[in-house]
Amino acid sequence: MQNELEVIITDQTGRIDKALATTLHNHSRSQITQWLKEGCVFVNGTVSRANYKVKKGDHILITIPEVKELTLEAQDIPLEIVYEDEDVAVINKPQGMVVHPSAGHPDQTLVNALLYHLTSLSSINDVIRPGIVHRIDKDTSGLLMVAKNDQAHESLAQQLKDKTSLRKYIALVHGSIGHDKGRIDAPIGRSKVDRKMQAVREDGKQAVTHFTVLERFDQFTLVELQLETGRTHQIRVHMQYIGYPLAGDPVYGPKKTLKTNGQLLHAKLLGFTHPKTNESMVFEAPLPKAFEEVLENLRKNS
CATH class of the missing domain: 3.10.290.10 (RNA-binding S4 domain)
Structure with a gap:
């Protein structure tokens, strides 16, 4: 009722x-x-x-709406907890792990693992997303902040909205980017062609991505990206939009690409203000082994 x-x-x-x-x-x-x-x-x-x-x-x-009974299962899934206190946790998510359950992924998600490894999670989101303040895609690896109570969740979510949190990514993209730095300011909304995809649209929500070239190869470029906003698939859509889609991206990239388990995109650095102590906190996660191996092979062949 x-x-x-x-x-x-x-x-x-x-x-x-x-x-x-x-x-x-x-x-x-x-x-x-x-x-x-x-x-x-x-x-x-x-x-x-x-x-x-x-x-x-x-x-x-x-x-x-009627409150749904929480029926999520806590599952003993290996989880790299980079940092944890009574208010927040920082997780280094592996490539291939879905953040929260959905119709196609009812379990074996990050949320299932969090329920097992952490003693408490915020309840602000619906029952399938306890503790989740922001998401990264299934095949994107790297750092995520998790709220362990509602007060922490409100604070971290507000920081994302105010653009005061710090999020830097490493990506390998197709093509050789000629300039060393760039800023992409292009609104993003749901694609009119495929409802499962996002696209740059005039009537979309503002989306801003900054990038810096780290290394160039014959047909690829390694870039560091910093988000001002956090739209769904933002980096993947923006880099495709300017002509440099992510290597391995099965949705926004070319069919002929490197053999990977998805886009080579890693959430390398995460920074925020602690919701209780107001301490500035910054965390960094190294590139996954598979990502490093791709780069080593490109260096050998360049």
Whole structure:
């Protein structure tokens, strides 16, 4: 059975998510944003978007979905925990591991491993994503921050939104990039051709990626990339957009590529402010062995 919340706008102004956050003190803004995404918030009988600006007299009805019982299985899956305290954890995810369960991956995910190895996880996201503040793709390796309680989750998520966290990646791309540095500012949205893909679109969300060339080979370039934003498949889409798709990428790359188990993309460096101590924390993970072996072979043949 669903519960309902009613709000009548009197003197609140601005976006509906902010207006509701100032009114519904027992519910976090992240939770309100999730309700908006799920189409649970109605303004004057119509489903509301997150960017709707409230007006005096608006009647807002929130139908709170029934809480699903957590049935995820804790699984003893090897996990490299780079750092852990009572609030946060930093994980070095291997290539090939899915972050959270989905229809095609009901178990053997990072979340299943976290439930086994960690004593607590935040509950802000839905039941299949406890502790998950941000994601990296299945075939992308590297560092992820995990929230162990809701306060930490709110802080880390806000840092991502404010672009104050630090995320650097290493990628091998097709082609020889002639300039040493670059900035890609191109909005990203769901592809109109294939709903499973993302694409650069004028009506997409702002996405900014910076890159620096680290090493050049005959037909490939090794680059370091820094994210300003965190759109789905952002690096993969942006590098394809400028003509240098990731090596091994089965979705956005060419069919004739290096033999890999997916795109050669590694989340090398992760930095954030600790949600409780305000300490600046930076972590680094070396390239996976398989990635290093590809580079060694390219060096030998160049």
